[in-house]
Amino acid sequence: MKQSMIINGKAHEITVDGDMPLLWFLRDNLEFTGTKFGCGSGLCGACTVHVDGQAIRSCITPVSTLVDKKITTIEGLSEKGDHPLQKAWLNNNVPQCGYCQAGQIMNAASLLAVNAAPTEAEIDTAMQGNICRCGTYQRIKKAIVEAADTLSKEV
Amino acid sequence: MTISNVSRRNFLKTAGLATGGLVISVALPMNALAEKGIIKDSGDELNAFIHLAENGDTIIYCGRCEMGQGISTALPSAVADEMEADWQRVTVKQGDADEKYGPQATGGSASIRVMYQPMREAGATAKAMLIAAAAKVWKTSAENCFAQAHFVINKTNQQKLAYGELASIAANMPVPEKPVLKKKSDFNYIGKELPRHDQAAVVVGKRIYGVDTKLPGLKYAAMIHCPVLGGALKSLDKTEALKMKGVIDVIEIPRFNIPFGSIGGVAVVADNSWTAQQAVKKLIIAWDLGENAIYDTKEYKQQLVKNVEKPATLAAERGDIEQAFGAAKHKMSATYTGGHLSHAPMEPNASVVWVQKDSCEVWASTQSPADIQKVLGQYLKREPKDIVVHVAMAGGAFGRKFKCDYVHEAAVLSEKTGVPIQLTWTREEDMRTGYYHSINAQHIEASMDEQGNVTGWLHRAAFPSISTLFDPSLVRTPANSLEDITNHLFGIENCRVESGDAKAHTRIGWYRAVYAIFYGFAFSTFADELAYKAGKDPLSFVNQLFDNNKNKEQQANVKRAKDILAIAADKSGWGNRKSLPKGQAIGLAVHYSFQSFVAMAVHVEVNGDDIKVLNVDCAIDCGQVLNLDGATAQMEGAVVMGMSLALSTEITFREGAVVNSNFHDYPVMRITDMPNVRVHIPDSDESPTGLGEPGVAPFAPALSNAVFAASGKRYRDLPFKPMSV
Numbered sequence: 058m059k060q061s062m063i064i065n066g067k068a069h070e071i072t073v074d075g076d077m078p079l080l081w082f083l084r085d086n087l088e089f090t091g092t093k094f095g096c097g098s099g100l101c102g103a104c105t106v107h108v109d110g111q112a113i114r115s116c117i118t119p120v121s122t123l124v125d126k127k128i129t130t131i132e133g134l135s136e137k138g139d140h141p142l143q144k145a146w147l148n149n150n151v152p153q154c155g156y157c158q159a160g161q162i163m164n165a166a167s168l169l170a171v172n173a174a175p176t177e178a179e180i181d182t183a184m185q186g187n188i189c190r191c192g193t194y195q196r197i198k199k200a201i202v203e204a205a206d207t208l209s210k211e212v
Numbered sequence: 213m214t215i216s217n218v219s220r221r222n223f224l225k226t227a228g229l230a231t232g233g234l235v236i237s238v239a240l241p242m243n244a245l246a247e248k249g250i251i252k253d254s255g256d257e258l259n260a261f262i263h264l265a266e267n268g269d270t271i272i273y274c275g276r277c278e279m280g281q282g283i284s285t286a287l288p289s290a291v292a293d294e295m296e297a298d299w300q301r302v303t304v305k306q307g308d309a310d311e312k313y314g315p316q317a318t319g320g321s322a323s324i325r326v327m328y329q330p331m332r333e334a335g336a337t338a339k340a341m342l343i344a345a346a347a348k349v350w351k352t353s354a355e356n357c358f359a360q361a362h363f364v365i366n367k368t369n370q371q372k373l374a375y376g377e378l379a380s381i382a383a384n385m386p387v388p389e390k391p392v393l394k395k396k397s398d399f400n401y402i403g404k405e406l407p408r409h410d411q412a413a414v415v416v417g418k419r420i421y422g423v424d425t426k427l428p429g430l431k432y433a434a435m436i437h438c439p440v441l442g443g444a445l446k447s448l449d450k451t452e453a454l455k456m457k458g459v460i461d462v463i464e465i466p467r468f469n470i471p472f473g474s475i476g477g478v479a480v481v482a483d484n485s486w487t488a489q490q491a492v493k494k495l496i497i498a499w500d501l502g503e504n505a506i507y508d509t510k511e512y513k514q515q516l517v518k519n520v521e522k523p524a525t526l527a528a529e530r531g532d533i534e535q536a537f538g539a540a541k542h543k544m545s546a547t548y549t550g551g552h553l554s555h556a557p558m559e560p561n562a563s564v565v566w567v568q569k570d571s572c573e574v575w576a577s578t579q580s581p582a583d584i585q586k587v588l589g590q591y592l593k594r595e596p597k598d599i600v601v602h603v604a605m606a607g608g609a610f611g612r613k614f615k616c617d618y619v620h621e622a623a624v625l626s627e628k629t630g631v632p633i634q635l636t637w638t639r640e641e642d643m644r645t646g647y648y649h650s651i652n653a654q655h656i657e658a659s660m661d662e663q664g665n666v667t668g669w670l671h672r673a674a675f676p677s678i679s680t681l682f683d684p685s686l687v688r689t690p691a692n693s694l695e696d697i698t699n700h701l702f703g704i705e706n707c708r709v710e711s712g713d714a715k716a717h718t719r720i721g722w723y724r725a726v727y728a729i730f731y732g733f734a735f736s737t738f739a740d741e742l743a744y745k746a747g748k749d750p751l752s753f754v755n756q757l758f759d760n761n762k763n764k765e766q767q768a769n770v771k772r773a774k775d776i777l778a779i780a781a782d783k784s785g786w787g788n789r790k791s792l793p794k795g796q797a798i799g800l801a802v803h804y805s806f807q808s809f810v811a812m813a814v815h816v817e818v819n820g821d822d823i824k825v826l827n828v829d830c831a832i833d834c835g836q837v838l839n840l841d842g843a844t845a846q847m848e849g850a851v852v853m854g855m856s857l858a859l860s861t862e863i864t865f866r867e868g869a870v871v872n873s874n875f876h877d878y879p880v881m882r883i884t885d886m887p888n889v890r891v892h893i894p895d896s897d898e899s900p901t902g903l904g905e906p907g908v909a910p911f912a913p914a915l916s917n918a919v920f921a922a923s924g925k926r927y928r929d930l931p932f933k934p935m936s937v
Contacts, residue, residue, distance in 0.1 A: 073484070074457070081486035085432060090424035091417020093607070095558050096639040097489070100875040103558055131417030138416040146415045150407050150841055153849055154280025155414035156421060156558040156607025181884045188875060190558050190608050191280050192852025193845070194886035 060124045064089070065133025075121030080104045082120050083130060091131040091159050095188070102187030105160035105167075106130045112167030114186075131159035134166060141207040142166055145200035153191035161187050165201050174205050233379040234264040234338065261312070262291060262338050268362060268376030270295075270302045275313025276323040277579050278306060279557075279609035281904045282842035283323045285408045287331050289401040290838060294335030294394055295342075296359035297375070299401060304409045309581030309601035316603070317580040319614055319722055321806035321902025324838055328900050336391035338382075345381035346373045396836075396897065405841035410605070422577030422604035423562035423636055430564065431460060433625050433635040434488035435479035436495065437645040438467070439869035441718050442502040448478060449496035458483040459491045465624050471681045472587050472615045475645055475719070479625055485636055505868035507717035509651055512865075513549055516653035519712035520672040521547060527691035528698040531706030533659075536668025540659030544745050548656075548734045550930035551862035553649035553723050554872070556880060559607025560642040561618035565625075566632035567592065572599045572623065577606035579614040587616050588623050610853070611722035615647050643878055644870040647721025648863055650675035653712070654734040664746035664753060665760055669704040671697050674712025675730070676720050688713045696731050701770050701804055702739070703760030718865065724853060725908035728805035732909030733916070733930060736801035740917040741926070750917065751781050751800060769804060772833050772898075777802040777811040779831035779892050784813030789921075795819055796826070799918025801910040807901040809833040810847070814914040815887075818922040823932070825855065825887040825915065830907065832891070835898035843903050844891040850907025851889050856881040858912035862934050877937045 061070045064087070073082050083089040083106075092115055095103030099114040106115045107129040134140050142162050152158045161184070168175060168183040175183065180201050189197065263271040272288035288304045291297075307313045314327065339359050346364035347354045356367050362375045396403070413419040438444065450462040460481045467476030478495055482488040537543065563576035565588075572592060574584055581603050585596035592599075606613050622635040637645070652675035659668040677689040688711045697709045723729070736754075743753035754777065758770045781787075781800055789798045795818050802811035815827040830847045837843050860879045864871045872878045916927045 073486075077484075077486045081484055084424075085484035085486070088426055089417075090420070090426070093421075093559070094423065094485075094636065095560075096874050098639070098874050098876070101558065101639075131415075134416075138412065143415040147407070147411050150405075150411060150845070152280075152408070152411055152414045153282070153845055154558065154606065154608040155410070155419055156280075158414055159417045162415060184883045186882075188558065188880055188882060190556060190610075190853075190880060192849035192881070194852065194881075194883040195848055195889055196845075197883065198886070 062120070062123045062126050062128055064128045065130060071120050071124065073120060076119045079106065079115040079118045079120055079123060079128070083115065089130055089132055093156055093159060095157065101157070102164055103157045103160040105163040105187065107163060107167060110167070110170055112164045131163055134163065140166065141204040142169070142200065145204040145207065148203065149196045149200045151193050151196040151200050153193055157187060157189045161189065161197055165197070165204070169201070169205055169208060173208055175201070233266050234341065234383045235261060262295065262334055264338065264375055264379045266376050266379050268301055268374055270297050270375070271305055272302055273305050273307045273313065275307040275316050276327065277316060277318040277581070277603055277606065279318070279577070279579060279606035279613065281846060282408055282839060283318070284410070285406060286324060286838045286842055287327050288409070289406050290328060290331045291335040293399055293401040294332045295338045296361065297335070298362040299406065301362055306603050306605070308603060309585055316582060317614070319579055319611065321808065321904045321906060323902060325807060325899070325901045328838065332393055333391050336393050337388060340388040340391050341382040341385040342375055342378050344385040345378040348381065349373060403837050403840060406839050407841070419605055421559055421607045422575060423559050423607065425564040425575040425604065425634060427564060427566065427632045430632050430634055431481050431629065432483065432485040432488050433479050433481045433622070433633050434485060434492050434638060435465070435477050435621065435635065435641065436492050436497070437475050437477035437641055438499055439644065440499070440501040440507070441475060441504045443499050443505070444476060444502065445478065446498040446500040452494040453480055453491040456487060456491045456494065458487040461629060462491070462495065463625055463628050465621050468591060468620055470587065470590065472583055472617055472620070473591070474617045474621045474624070479621065479635065481625055481629055481633065489638060501868055504717045507865045507868045509552060509865045512717070513551070513651055513653065516651065516674045516712065516714055517547055517549060519674045519714065520653045520655035524672050524674070524710035524712040525688055526708070527694045527711045528709040529707070533668040533670055533706045533708045536706040537659045540667060541662045542660040542745050543657070544742055545655065545657040546738055546741055546928060547653060548730070548737065548928045549653045550651065550730045550733065551934070552651045552718070552865070553857055553861055554643050554646045554863050554878060555610040555612035555723055556643060556878060557606070557608025557610055557612060560637045560639055561613070562634065562636040563619045563622050564632055564634045565619060565622035567623055567626040574599065574601045574619060575604055576601065576616070576619050577604050577609065577613055578616060578619070579606070579609050579611070580616065583614070584616045584619050587620050591620060591623060592627065610724040611726070612647065615721055639875070640873045643863070643872050643874065646863070647681070647719045649723035649729065650677065650720050650727070652730045654730060656734060656738045658738070658742060660742065660746055664748050664756065666702070666704055666742065666757055668706040670708045670710070672710040672712050673697065674714040676714045676716035678720050678722060680716035680720055684716065687715050693727065696727060696805070700735055701761060701766055701773050702735065702757040703762060705760070717868070725805065725905040728803060728905065728909040729857065729912070730930070732801065732803035732805065733912045736803060736910065736913030737916045737928065740799070740913070740920065751777070751786060754800070754802070772809050773802050773804050776809045776831045776833045779894060780811035780813040780829050783831065783890065783892050784815060784827065784829040786813060795922055797918050797921035799914045799916065799921055801914035801917060803906070803909040805906045805909055808903060808906040810906045810910050812910040812914040814911065814918045816915065816918040816922055818919055823859070823919055825885070828887050828889045828911070830889060830891050832893055832903065832907070833896060834903050835896050835900045837893055837896070838900055840893065843893060846903040847891045847907045848889045851887070851911055852881050854908045854911025855885065857930060858915050859933055860931050860935060862931050864937050871937045877935060879935055
């Protein structure tokens with residue numbers, strides 16, 4: 058029987074071996090290249106996507122565990138690229154090389170979904186698994202605070 | 213498209229495109245570059261392009277490689293400013309490998325230093341020709357017209373003509389011999405906080421990096437490298453790997469023994485990267501490790517220390533240090549060390565190469581497209597110009613992607629399989645198959661008189677140098693790589709520089725800030741140690757060291773170094789530091805490298821062995837700043853990289869091979885340790901210089917000085933807290 062997962066609102070049949078991590082199914086088979094390969098071991102966070110709204114490391118999550126799950130990648134975080142985090146990222150000119158930023162944004166979005174007004178310490182704890190080698194951490198923190206502020210005004 | 217010959221006097225030239233519009237290219241005489249030491253020979257002209265279409269859309273090409281440093285915004289914005297182009301109408305495109313863009317090798321913090329003036333002249337030329345076109349239409353004089361935001365405006369009647377309307381007419385206007393550049397007060401973009409041109413694509417995951425390249429029929433590869441430099445494959449059993457579903461081939465890649473060629477290894481080509489990576493794990497390989505299998509960095513570092521704590525080979529000398537030491541009131545010595553570093557950009561080495569019978573096309577994250585052409589040309593026995601290189605956005609590089617061994621490997625695989633190949637290194641391969649920052653030791657001995665003037669300075673350095681890439685027979689660093697010691701801005705009348713033996717056992721390469729990392733560490737830390745020895749305030753002591761520089765040629769730079777240090781100190785609250793809570797202190801350092809001046813004041817809190825960096829005040833003098841926000845970002849990043857290498861990152865070799873494998877045992881800095889970084893950039897009219905690298909050097913010494921002030925513990929070895937691996 059055919060198995061599938063929902064990626065950014067659309068069903069995709071799982072056409073690869075069940076032990077293939079979601080990252081490679083996304084990148085090599087479906088050509089959703091916004092999700093990045095950084096370490097392959099869940100150590101850097103570049104590959105972060107959402108499964109049923111929660112941030113996971115797609116490089117260590119086999120597709121067999123994701124049957125019928127709802128996956129959101131950076132390409133599907135918002136329809137027009139206008140998620141408060143995306144706007145705050147632009148407003149603070151966060152990215153340098155930008156390679157880790159999809160993972161940073163997806164991880165931050167997962168944080169804000171459960172904690173709309175995180176303290177600085179809570180941001181640190183939530184974001185410590187996401188490495189940025191260019192060193193944009195200061196702006197990442199600022200952008201998360203700004204996005205949280207925007208969200209609180211929307212409610 | 214025709215391009216007429218360029219006379220050197222004309223400098224700039226135009227050509228009409230078949231599609232209409234105006235194309236400006238700036239001819240950058242090679243001999244000017246040769247004079248600046250950018251290239252070795254003078255010869256033909258080089259170009260960079262603006263394309264203004266008839267609908268007003270403007271493309272500005274960036275010939276230098278983008279890896280996050282912001283050059284593809286900075287340089288085009290200088291063109292747009294002089295051109296009076298509306299930045300909203302400008303699209304930036306990355307130039308493929310082509311001589312016409314001038315030198316594309318992106319390193320040495322040189323892009324802005326070299327390209328700022330020609331880019332401005334290109335923009336000013338376009339503007340002059342557009343104004344001339346409008347004047348022709350209106351039958352008035354050029355003086356009666358001015359340009360603003362993509363329009364030319366008639367001063368008499370305020371009529372406007374859009375740039376697009378003028379493009380084709382402008383293409384037939386004569387090229388001004390010497391375009392008039394704008395006054396600083398008229399800048400629209402230069403010196404302002406212009407957002408990066410590509411940010412919107414980044415935040416939605418649409419920015420395409422080298423690793424993201426897709427082509428019809430693309431196959432994916434992963435590989436394992438010979439763990440030891442100079443080793444070779446002894447035996448290979450590929451049976452199990454070949455049995456895996458989706459595996460296409462297992463291919464041996466022999467070492468290509470040129471500086472940027474593959475170190476050698478075995479690759480698997482498969483339907484996707486995951487399968488290729490899994491199949492690599494099933495290969496049964498025996499290596500003949502060769503003579504570098506003896507390499508052990510712990511022992512080697514101890515040997516380097518021995519080599520600098522005894523007389524070594526003279527590299528440079530001025531005055532008479534023996535006499536200075538003989539007459540000294542105080543004498544002091546210290547030894548500093550540092551380990552190998554891996555660049556570890558977030559995007560591991562990756563490229564796509566498609567070798568066909570009569571073509572070779574490359575898509576790569578790279579810092580040096582011409583080197584790809586050279587290396588692949590040499591491997592495939594084709595002309596470098598026949599290797600087409602599309603320069604992709606690099607997901608970080610820091611010097612690693614200057615070397616194209618990973619592109620060469622993809623070319624080997626494509627040549628052997630006949631299909632386009634994407635080779636992506638795993639993080640483990642990226643960390644274990646590097647071109648590492650030099651492991652190093654430095655020993656300094658100095659003498660002072662009663663007033664705390666430094667009278668003599670003996671400086672021995674031992675590190676396997678980058679020169680060993682090109683001449684592996686070198687047993688010690690050549691004197692010319694030690695010139696930054698000899699020419700340091702501290703005023704030291706009697707100085708002797710010696711080079712200690714340090715043969716290379718691995719590949720050494722440029723790493724962000726290069727030798728400035730350890731020179732900056734040794735100079736600024738030792739100066740701080742001397743200040744305490746002389747019983748002086750560290751800032752006054754360093755200023756006195758600068759003041760003792762009597763070299764007329766260095767006076768301007770000495771002043772800039774002192775001024776920038778004063779700003780960092782002042783902003784940090786250095787004057788009130790005695791009132792900081794117990795356990796807190798501020799440390800200072802200033803370093804001049806890549807023609808820029810950077811000072812840092814690092815404010816720490818020390819609790820036992822625990823070091824917490826609270827604030828960093830970073831002051832920079834890079835002359836006229838091109839993009840204020842970009843410059844600020846470079847410094848924030850430099851603090852993070854400086855902090856990683858000061859506290860935790862080090863590559864360890866045992867039995868010739870790298871022991872580290874991923875971010876768990878190469879602990880780069882994370883968000884939890886991020887201090888509050890404040891960047892201070894005083895206004896300057898000096899020529900612009902680069903900022904990619906110079907920010908890294910002053911962090912570690914400022915931190916060492918801060919920790920000492922807070923706790924009395926002196927760190928002389930980088931990293932301060934190595935992880936045992």
